[in-house]
Amino acid sequence: VRSGTFALVLLGALMAYYVYLPLPEDIEQRWKLMLTDCAFRSLSHLSLGLKDYMGVMMLVTFAERVVPQSDERVRVEDERFDGVEVVVYQPRRDVCAGERRRAVIYLHGGGWCLGSTRMGPYDSLAREMVTELNAVVVSVEYRLAPAHRFPVPFEDAYRAAKYFLSADVLGSYDVDPERVAVSGDSAGGNLAAVVVQQVGVKPRIKPKAQALIYPVLQALDLNTPSYRQNRHMPILPRTLMVRFWSEYLSSDKSVLLSMLANAHNGPDSAPFLRFANWSVFLHESHRRTYDYVAPPVNEGELPGALARSVTDPRASPLLVPDAALRPLPKAYVLTCEYDVLRDDGMMYVERLRLAGVHVTHQHYPAGFHGALMFTVWPTDFRIARQMVNDYLLWLKQNL
Known part of the structure; x- marks a missing residue:
């Protein structure tokens, strides 16, 4: 009995040592984050042919994939905009006479190498935008590195946005051309920032707003x-x-x-x-x-x-001169304290403000990178729900 008890205590101690990470005290649900991270690390240790953490994240991407389906409130269609694969989410209810809808062009995260519009969290977020904002959501399935390196992901995002931002296409979706936002998270935030900068270069319908969620914005200094x-x-x-x-x-x-x-x-x-x-x-x-x-x-x-x-603004949008920032639309920038990309977002906020752009900076002192994706049990975090609510509220009030 004593040996069995000792073995259980030892096993428990080893498991606690394996799970435990010295996370900051002010992060809510610290143990849930530890367990989530532990699950990722455990996958990398199993004999699944995966050699690193990036391989684990790729596995998670595939595990999270869903087939977006229409339901009683949202109509979902697979389309191609100028050859780029997109998923379009639209409200089911008819447009009232004289009414036109908002629209959001959304670009998913994943470090340009992972992720998909068809992951469950992105599908869920798109449906919330449709129902809460009465908006059309264009979720762009840009091609990924390393098979398609820079500038291909940007070019896909730009082509899809440029195609949608035409009077004929917007009209076909009953979208108000003065109520279109470009948004994205992480690497998608990078692409969203670049798309907004680039579509303003030539006269055409321009976005009213940009919403960047813990974006990655520069590659010059990776030691901030x-x-x-x-x-x-x-x-x-x-x-x-x-x-x-x-x-x-x-x-x-x-x-x-x-x-x-x-x-x-x-x-x-x-x-x-x-x-x-x-x-x-x-x-x-x-x-x-x-x-x-x-x-x-x-x-x-x-x-x-x-x-x-490395110095191309289409890869690092923080590097554009002030003159390129001044004409940009109002911005929402979300940053998290416990995120390697925090300073990228904060520097962009400061540069936009100095250039005269109206910026709403939403900083989460207890936030961590990727939190917005964790809204579904068992990896549901209260801060994720708060982020989604704050993001939707800003779009509702500014778009």
Whole structure:
């Protein structure tokens, strides 16, 4: 009996050691986040042919896939906009005489390498936007890296948005051309920011609003205070975010090591470093005790694709000059304290405000990256529900 009791105690201790992560005290439902992260790590340890955390996330993407179906309130259709696959969600109820609907072009997250509009959480979010806002939602199924590296995901997002933002197409969906938003989360927030910048280049119907949810916005400095503070945080540790960047921008395997060391900038980066200078654009409370050191500029040869793309504003929208920011529509930017991408979003908020753009900055002091996706049991988090409610309220009031 004693040996059995000892074995149970030992097993319990080992399980607690495996599950436990030293997460910040102010994160609500800390143990649920620990268990969620533990589940991901456990999958990576099973003999499923997966060698890393990114492989686990790919498995989760497939596990979360659903087949979006029409129901009594929402009509769902698979379409192609200028050759780009999209899922269109529309309200079932007829438009009243003289009434036209809002619309949201939505771009999913996943580090440009993972994710799908057909994942359950995105399908659920699209349906909520339809019913709460009486909106048409265009969810874009852009092609993914590494099979389709930069600029392909951006080009897909841009083509789909440009196609939808035409008078004829908007009219066919009973959409008011003055009530269209572009939105996305994480890498989708990156694509949404770039699409909004690019569609404003030539005269055409322009979005009224942009809503960016913990967006990734720059690749020059991968050692900002939030990258340092949250380097081991689930759901997006620093190594995974850097891996996403390297897979998105280059096929050269040495790029990952350079980016992990924050030593991936060449001479072309030098003029752009001022746009990602967090000692200027980040509030003192978030600079904390970190000292700013500009990323080193490597005088040696960089892989051609990386040298061209790391400073391309279509990859890093934070790097556009002030003149390109001034004409942009009002913005909603959501950031989380415990997120490597926190400072990207905060710097963009500051730059937009300095350029005269009206910005609503929604910061969650106890938030973590990817929280918006966790709305369904058993990985349902109260903060996720709050994020969705705040996001929908802003769209309702500003679109």
